[in-house]
Amino acid sequence: MMTGFEIPPSLGLYGDEKIASDILSRIWGKRGVFTCTVASTMTSSIPGVSDAGDTPELTLYTGAADAELLVNGKTTCIKGVPINPGGIPTPATLTKAALDLSGMQFFIVNGGCFVEPDIPYFYLGGKCGEKITTGHALKDVRTVYEKGYRLGEQLAKDNAFVVISESCAGGTTTALAVMTAMGVLKENLVSSSSPKNPKELKNRLVKEAFEAAGIQPGDLADDPLKAIECFGDPMMPANVGILCGAAQHVPVIVGGGTQLAAVMAAAVKLHPEIVGNFMQGTTRWLMNDPNSNMKKIMDYISDRIPILYVNVDYSESPYEGLQAYEWGYIKEGTGCGGASVGAIISSAGKVTAKCLVDKVHEIYKGIMDFD
Amino acid sequence: MMTGFEIPPSLGLYGDEKIASDILSRIWGKRGVFTCTVASTMTSSIPGVSDAGDTPELTLYTGAADAELLVNGKTTCIKGVPINPGGIPTPATLTKAALDLSGMQFFIVNGGCFVEPDIPYFYLGGKCGEKITTGHALKDVRTVYEKGYRLGEQLAKDNAFVVISESCAGGTTTALAVMTAMGVLKENLVSSSSPKNPKELKNRLVKEAFEAAGIQPGDLADDPLKAIECFGDPMMPANVGILCGAAQHVPVIVGGGTQLAAVMAAAVKLHPEIVGNFMQGTTRWLMNDPNSNMKKIMDYISDRIPILYVNVDYSESPYEGLQAYEWGYIKEGTGCGGASVGAIISSAGKVTAKCLVDKVHEIYKGIMDFD
Numbered sequence: 177m178m179t180g181f182e183i184p185p186s187l188g189l190y191g192d193e194k195i196a197s198d199i200l201s202r203i204w205g206k207r208g209v210f211t212c213t214v215a216s217t218m219t220s221s222i223p224g225v226s227d228a229g230d231t232p233e234l235t236l237y238t239g240a241a242d243a244e245l246l247v248n249g250k251t252t253c254i255k256g257v258p259i260n261p262g263g264i265p266t267p268a269t270l271t272k273a274a275l276d277l278s279g280m281q282f283f284i285v286n287g288g289c290f291v292e293p294d295i296p297y298f299y300l301g302g303k304c305g306e307k308i309t310t311g312h313a314l315k316d317v318r319t320v321y322e323k324g325y326r327l328g329e330q331l332a333k334d335n336a337f338v339v340i341s342e343s344c345a346g347g348t349t350t351a352l353a354v355m356t357a358m359g360v361l362k363e364n365l366v367s368s369s370s371p372k373n374p375k376e377l378k379n380r381l382v383k384e385a386f387e388a389a390g391i392q393p394g395d396l397a398d399d400p401l402k403a404i405e406c407f408g409d410p411m412m413p414a415n416v417g418i419l420c421g422a423a424q425h426v427p428v429i430v431g432g433g434t435q436l437a438a439v440m441a442a443a444v445k446l447h448p449e450i451v452g453n454f455m456q457g458t459t460r461w462l463m464n465d466p467n468s469n470m471k472k473i474m475d476y477i478s479d480r481i482p483i484l485y486v487n488v489d490y491s492e493s494p495y496e497g498l499q500a501y502e503w504g505y506i507k508e509g510t511g512c513g514g515a516s517v518g519a520i521i522s523s524a525g526k527v528t529a530k531c532l533v534d535k536v537h538e539i540y541k542g543i544m545d546f547d
Numbered sequence: 548m549m550t551g552f553e554i555p556p557s558l559g560l561y562g563d564e565k566i567a568s569d570i571l572s573r574i575w576g577k578r579g580v581f582t583c584t585v586a587s588t589m590t591s592s593i594p595g596v597s598d599a600g601d602t603p604e605l606t607l608y609t610g611a612a613d614a615e616l617l618v619n620g621k622t623t624c625i626k627g628v629p630i631n632p633g634g635i636p637t638p639a640t641l642t643k644a645a646l647d648l649s650g651m652q653f654f655i656v657n658g659g660c661f662v663e664p665d666i667p668y669f670y671l672g673g674k675c676g677e678k679i680t681t682g683h684a685l686k687d688v689r690t691v692y693e694k695g696y697r698l699g700e701q702l703a704k705d706n707a708f709v710v711i712s713e714s715c716a717g718g719t720t721t722a723l724a725v726m727t728a729m730g731v732l733k734e735n736l737v738s739s740s741s742p743k744n745p746k747e748l749k750n751r752l753v754k755e756a757f758e759a760a761g762i763q764p765g766d767l768a769d770d771p772l773k774a775i776e777c778f779g780d781p782m783m784p785a786n787v788g789i790l791c792g793a794a795q796h797v798p799v800i801v802g803g804g805t806q807l808a809a810v811m812a813a814a815v816k817l818h819p820e821i822v823g824n825f826m827q828g829t830t831r832w833l834m835n836d837p838n839s840n841m842k843k844i845m846d847y848i849s850d851r852i853p854i855l856y857v858n859v860d861y862s863e864s865p866y867e868g869l870q871a872y873e874w875g876y877i878k879e880g881t882g883c884g885g886a887s888v889g890a891i892i893s894s895a896g897k898v899t900a901k902c903l904v905d906k907v908h909e910i911y912k913g914i915m916d917f918d
Contacts (some may be wrong), residue, residue, distance in 0.1 A: 247697060281705045286670070299657070299670040316676035326618060334578055334652040389685035455649055 186520055186529035188485045190459060190471055192254040195452055196482035199217035199427045202515070205524030206336030207428070210280050211298075212246065212271070212511045213342050214239030215287030216275040217305035217313065217409035220346025224377050227260045227370040228345035228509065236304075237344035239411075240293035241496045242268040242343040242510045243284040246275065252294040257543055260369060264500045265540060267512035268343070270459075270488065273535035274512070280300075285327070285418070287320075287344070288410030300324055300417070301408040308353050309381055311388030317405040317413045324417020331418070332425035332429065339457065339518045340418050340439075341511025342429035344411040345369075345507075348468075351438035353382045353407035358475050359394030360441045366434040367468035371504030373466075400442035408438070415439045423450035429484075429521075430512015433507065437473045446476055449486065455482040457517030460489075486516035488536075489528045497538055556890055557900035559831060559856045560844055567815075567853035570917055576895030579709030579800070581641070581651050582669075582789065583617065583882045584713050585610030588676035588684065588780035591717025595748050598631045598741040599716035599880065605629075606716035607675075609775070610782075611664035613639040613714040613881045614655040617646065617748045628914055631740060635871045636911060641830075641883035643860065644906035649890035649900045652706075656698070656789070658715070659689075659781030671695055671788070673781040679724050680752055682732030682759030688784045692731040701721045702789070703796035710828065710889045711789050711810075712802035712882025715782040719839075722809035724753045724778035730765030731847050737805040738839035742875030746838075753778075768875020771813035783810055790814045794821035800828040800855075800892075802885015803880065814867045817851055822886040826853040828888030832878040833861075857887035858900045860905075866911055 181197040181204070183189055220226040229235030238258045241251045245268045251257055258266040275282050284295060288302030300323040305313045331338045344350075348366040355361040364375050388394065389406045396403040404412045415436070420443050422428050428450075430436050436456065437496055444451055451467040462470055463485045474481055490498040501507065517525040550569040552575070554560055560567055591597040592681040593605040600606030609629045612622045616639045629637040646653050659673030659711055659886070676684045702709045715721075719737040722804055726732040727803050742836055757763065760777045767774040775783045791814050793799050799821075801807050807827065817820055833841055834856045859868040872878065892899040 247704070279705060281701070283701060294694075296669055296671050296694045296701065298667055300667050301663075323665075325665045330618070330652065330654060330667065334580075334650060374811075 186487055187517065188206040188487055189278040189482060190463065191474065191482040192480050195480055195485065196366040196455060197367050201501045203337040203427050203521055206490050206522065208280060208337040208339055209331050209335045210275060210282040210511065210515050210518055211285055211341065212243065212333065213285040213340065213411045213414045214243045214289055214293060215302065215344040215410035216290035217268035217344065217346045218307045219349055222307065224511035225349055226345040226373050230259055230261055236290035238345045240289045241345045242266055243293040243295055243297065246272055247284060247295040253291045260505055264497050264505045266510060267506050267508060268510040269347045269536050269539050270532065271510045271515040272539055274515035274519040277531055277535055278394055278522050279286055280518060282299040285414055287414040298327060300414050302325065302414060304408045308350055308389060308407045311406055312383055314408055314410060317320050318399050320413040321372050321401060321417040323416045328418040328421025329425065332422045335426060336427060337427045339429045339463060339514045340415050340433050341514045342411045342415065342435055343510040344409050345346065347409055347411060348429035349378045349381055351435045352378055354403045354438040354532050355441055356382055356393045357391055357396040357403040357407055358441055359397040360398055364478055365469040365473050367462060367507060367510065368463055369506050373467040383405065400445045404442060412439055418444045419443045419454065420447045420450060423453045428454040429514050429518055430454055431457045431511035433462040434468055434470060434473060437477060440481060441477045444502045450479055451480050455484055458483060458485045459508055460485050460487050460512065461501055462481035465504065467506055471539055484517050488532055490514060490533065490542055493537065498536065498540060555866060555896045557858055558888065559858055560853060561834065562845065562853035563851050565796045566851055567826060567855065574708040574798050574823065574892055577893065579651060579708040579710055579712040579883065579889050579893050580702050580706045581646060581653040581772040581889055582656055582702065582712065583614065584656040584711065584782045585614045585660055586665060586673065586781035587661035588715065588717045588721055589678045590720055593678065593917055595745050597716040597722055601632055602631055606674045607661035609716045610714045611660045611662045611781040613637055614666055614668065616648035617643055618655060618666040625660045629661055630631055631876055633866050635748050635876045637881060638877050638879060638883035639881040640907050641903065641912050642881045643910055644903050645886035645890035648906055649893050651889060651893055656785055658785040663780055664862060666906045669698060671698065673785060674759055676780045679721055679756040679778045680759060681754055682777055685779055686743045690773050691784040691789040692772060695785045696792035699789040699792025700796065703793045706796045708800060709793040710717060710800045710802050710885045711786050712881065712885045713782045713786065713806055714861055715780050718782060720749045720752055721778060721780040722806045723749055724756050725774045725809040726812055727753055728763045728767040728771060728774040728778055729764055729812055730768040733842065735779050736840040736844050738836055738878060739835060740758055740877050740880065753816065775813060776811050782845040786810045788812045788916040791818040791821060794824045799825040800885050801825055802828045802882035804829055804833040805841060805844060808848060810857055811852060814849045822849055822851050829854060829884035830879055831856050831858050831882065836878055839844040855888050857884055859903055861904065862889065864908065869907065
């Protein structure tokens with residue numbers, strides 16, 4: 177039973193109710209800032225790894241295209257919005273709905289993209305990541321982390337809360353590798369943008385990556401930045417830094433699914449004192465995914481990180497591309513869960529799951545008419 | 548006589564009282580966001596042009612070093628804080644005092660620096676500028692301007708006002724050239740970081756630049772972006788964009804001296820409708836400078852852009868490096884005037900000129916003890 181705070185029906189909660197209630201009572205109805213860190217890893221171009229793009233090659237453009245869609249309302253680096261094979265539109269449509277409805281301030285962080293996003297962005301020095309099978313996926317992890325930490329502090333200034341999130345195709349594979357290296361995961365519990373989660377392929381790539389780096393599972397339990405350097409993607413050091421820096425000052429909503437679990441695991445190791453001042457913000461699609469297990473992953477990281485999820489439902493949508501979310505496609509990404517949770521919180525519940533769906537329809541129709 | 552708004556003694560006003568009163572009544576006591584666009588132009592490395600650095604070569608590092616000082620509290624790209632020859636410290640000391648006292652959110656925009664600033668920054672695609680004597684100082688002016696416009700809109704979201712400013716050595720020479728090309732200036736009225744303003748040298752460089760570009764004074768009256776491309780520095784397209792984008796939504800304080808006059812002249816030409824929604828924020832040192840004429844420049848640009856200046860006074864300072872400001876050194880830069888004006892406004896006058904001086908002493912002492 178919640179003490180002191182009643183969660184509206186647009187949201188669901190998993191985990192520590194006391195911490196969730198404490199955080200919500202401090203930020204309910206107050207202004208926050210939303211950030212999305214966009215990045216690329218060559219890992220996503222390995223056929224079969226990622227469905228976050230129409231083809232393996234196009235997955236490298238998804239982060240930049242999502243950023244352009246959020247800021248400019250249209251994409252420049254590719255034609256049309258990012259889609260999964262089959263035409264299911266990017267979750268950035270929901271993110272945009274949440275940002276539009278709430279009027280929340282939002283900024284893109286370029287963690288390191290394959291192509292230059294055609295927008296203003298925060299830059300922390302990161303570059304597009306190598307395939308994790310090289311065993312050294314990233315450079316300059318510590319300096320990017322440190323700049324991220326500083327940015328987190330800057331964003332916390334004069335804001336009641338900070339939302340972090342990601343758009344980085346291939347990111348569940350890198351998350352699996354990093355959490356395995358840290359010993360957080362002993363089995364493959366990460367999600368996928370496809371309902372047919374290619375678990376065998378991901379396991380094989382992680383095994384290959386560990387062999388290349390000469391690392392055994394659990395070896396890097398105490399060195400999360402090294403785990404990210406070997407097996408991570410460029411979204412990670414940026415977001416670990418922003419989370420650690422911001423949560424020193426204000427609550428943070430970690431928007432995303434299993435990709436962000438790797439960020440939280442690393443942050444908790446580097447700055448255990450921030451536990452109690454952040455929670456995950458995601459979607460019911462992710463929480464209900466039969467092929468991943470967000471709850472179990474979080475239980476491994478800490479039992480003091482509540483998960484808030486938005487009860488957005490596309491089953492009545494007139495658009496098949498959106499109905500597909502109900503069939504296990506996409507589920508999370510581009511901070512759609514975090515932005516939705518943030519919009520509901522900052523509007524003190526005036527934004528509801530129903531308003532969000534209506535707005536997504538408006539945005540989706542605009543995109544289709546535009547094409 | 549002011550109607551509806553009484554300006555506190557820490558501030559002075561020049562220009563349209565009605566517009567100033569209207570803007571102040573909309574933003575007094577409300578939250579704003581401060582930005583400083585840092586940049587470099589090879590023009591500053593021409594001996595004699597700029598005193599914003601200990602040597603001509605070091606002026607190329609001043610923007611990045613000021614940014615590091617504001618964000619990290621110390622510099623990485625050079626040893627010690629930026630100084631004028633003789634050891635007079637950067638005006639970023641006053642900027643930092645204003646930001647610390649007000650708790651205002653602040654971000655650095657990297658307009659295009661000679662060295663990479665060791666901080667998180669907004670990036671808009673600009674690069675370090677060439678010498679104006681080449682006749683084509685900058686590339687990609689329109690795309691940087693457009694990204695700046697978008698950033699201005701993003702910063703205006705959920706803020707009552709936006710402050711823009713600059714740290715770019717050599718910037719009064721580029722401002723003179725741009726305003727001459729636009730026909731705004733017919734004589735050399737721009738300021739200098741030295742009390743011995745090298746007017747002859749600046750005039751000669753502008754003449755050389757015009758010959759190289761095949762342009763006559765006034766030729767680019769209707770094409771400010773072309774004037775900036777030929778003769779500007781990388782601070783300009785970024786700030787013109789941010790000003791135009793932000794002032795569509797909220798009042799803007801243009802923090803700076805005669806360098807920012809070029810930005811305002813260009814912005815007023817591109818978006819005349821923003822007049823009435825921005826004012827200049829500067830220092831009494833700049834307003835009282837006998838070797839430049841801010842008032843006259845502003846009269847040429849528009850009679851509807853009020854100037855608010857902070858009555859900070861270093862004459863009683865125990866530090867000679869600060870007393871030098873009273874002798875005509877430095878006067879403006881790194882948004883020290885805009886940040887001070889912004890701090891007074893956002894704190895509803897609780898921050899005063901006296902508080903600012905006390906805080907500068909604390910910061911200056913810290914820097915000297917550190918060295």
